[in-house]
Amino acid sequence: MAPLYIVDAGTLFSMWTQQQPEAMFATTDRILDEIRNRPTRQRTETLIGLGRLRIGSPGRESLKQVEDAAEESGDIPVLSHADIELIAYALEIERLEGGIVVVSSDLALLNTAIYLGLEVLDPKGQxxxxxxxxxxxxxxxxxxxxxxxxxxxxxxxxxxxxRVKHKRNLR
Ligand SMILES: [Zn+2]
Structure with a gap:
């Protein structure tokens, strides 16, 4: 089964989603609010219109779990609230449905997602x-x-x- 890609704002700003013609995506309300750039907004609305982009927001419990993990991994000082929400939303979908991949080029976001056992993809390959x-x-x-x-x-x-290996060297 094809994975569901959980995408951050940076990924939506890039052309990466257009390079995945069959893929399904998900993101949070807050990240959608962050997108003011008009071409990105249009691409994003097209994906929503096609039923290929799900929008949701995580519950309090999974937010707390991500904050705790980010404290342990040392990423909490550089994660935004939008980042934490996105990882928490990914965690909830992973639990209910499985088969998700978190897509971001933000190394702190990726590191925390890995720390929580989520699959990740960095389109920039860093x-x-x-x-x-x-x-x-x-x-x-x-x-x-x-x-x-x-x-x-x-x-x-x-x-x-x-356990995360060499986590201090990842960023
Ligand atoms: Zn043992």
Whole structure:
């Protein structure tokens, strides 16, 4: 199944969405409000008209979860409220439907999304996909260099947690 792309303002400002003729997108009310540039506004409204761009806003609980994750990852000082909302909205859709990809060229936004276990795509290619984490067992600290989202510890069987690798070097 094709992924649903969760897009930030920078992605909507770029021509990236036009290069994905079959794709489905989603973003938040706040990001839509941020788009004042007329050609971008028109492209965005066309996508909404075609039913290819969903607009929503996240609930309080997922906002809190993203804020907590961004504090742990060290990204909170440079994330805007719009960024936090977008990640929280992505998290909610991922939980309900799965199969989303967060599209942004903002490295702090991408880093926080990765920290929360979301798939990311940077159209500018500054961040390589899916190589920023490893799995660590919370019980015995066994480390596995795998790109899977979930696995049980081969030593003790505890569910391993995904950790961000070299997170300080990402921006
Ligand atoms: Zn273990």
């Amino acid at each position: 961040m390589k996909e899916g190589r920023q984490w490893f799995l660590q067992c919370p019980a015995c600290n066994q480390v596995e260099e795998k790109e899977t989202r979930q696995m049980d510890c081969p030593i003790c069987g505890t569910e391993m947690k995904r």
